[in-house]
């Protein structure tokens with residue numbers, strides 16, 4: 001007699017290891033009928049053939065859903081007509097949930113109920129069985145339903161595995177891209193800073209400022225990854241100029257200043273870009289405009305080109321002013337100069353934080369975008385902790401902790 005959800009005893013639980021052989025997890029079957037004598041009959045019918053099956057029985061659709069919430073069933077056999085919530089309600093409720101949508105459902109209907117059968121199939125029933133129930137039909141339909149469920153489960157597991165593989169590969173690719181970019185930037189920096197840490201600090205400062213300005217997460221990520229390349233054009237500067245002690249002649253200064261355009265061209269070299277560099281300059285509107293290049297490379301090239309521009313228009317190479325200078329260039333300009341102020345250079349000692357901040361303050365609205373200066377000041381605690389971290393931490397640890 002079935003008073004509620006019940007489970008026959010002595011049936012295997014989950015997959016287990018016994019005597020050196022893996023025992024497959026049993027297939028879980030749920031039978032639902034408001035008539036206990038039908039459930040008795042169903043149990044007797046399948047008992048001799050139920051090896052590897054775990055059977056559950058209950059007297060109504062609502063009780064069935066309670067069980068479904070707790071157990072992952074491989075198939076459900078339910079009477080279509082039951083008092084209160086019936087087999088159709090059960091079918092619809094199962095279909096409405098992502099987790100239970102794929103459980104095969106076999107509905108038991110009367111022989112002369114064609115409209116009911118059509119409705120059941122339209123609502124997603126896997127199969128139908130006529131009452132009175134024939135044992136061979138029942139076993140045949142159950143086996144088909146279990147095969148269907150096994151295929152669906154296998155497919156779902158395969159999709160999850162593929163998705164995980166893609167995710168892992170994507171992450172590995174992103175990590176290697178980031179690593180290559182930073183190592184390239186570090187290689188350039190070796191010419192005048194053997195530690196290569198200046199470009200790293202600029203990346204961290206730029207990210208902090210971008211966050212302070214409320215830039216989008218994509219922008220923040222891109223400026224973090226591309227700002228280390230701001231001086232990549234220095235790689236092409238001749239030693240006689242780059243390593244010259246003392247002051248530069250106007251011609252040597254012109255050569256040094258060309259590192260901006262050289263860097264931008266290095267990053268964005270393509271037929272169109274080369275055309276833009278012809279003559280006594282290039283069309284900056286077009287250069288800074290939207291093309292179909294990788295946004296990462298575009299940002300890197302804008303930073304390389306624009307990091308010596310000044311807010312008041314007195315910078316180089318374009319003499320751009322105000323918002324005509326891309327935001328990323330304005331941010332890196334400040335980060336770059338701040339780092340130069342607080343660190344020792346061949347031509348100057350390291351200035352104190354106070355002195356450096358004083359210099360930056362006088363340049364707000366002249367060299368630097370006042371808005372960028374405000375964001376920088378609002379983030380000064382984080383900026384200072386970045387500076388200290390780099391003083392105390394080896395380069396590779398900073399890289400590993402970058403994200």
Ligand SMILES: [Fe+2]
Nearest residue numbers: 230231307308
């Ligand atoms: Fe530079």
Ligand SMILES: [Fe+2]
Nearest residue numbers: 198230231336
């Ligand atoms: Fe720099």
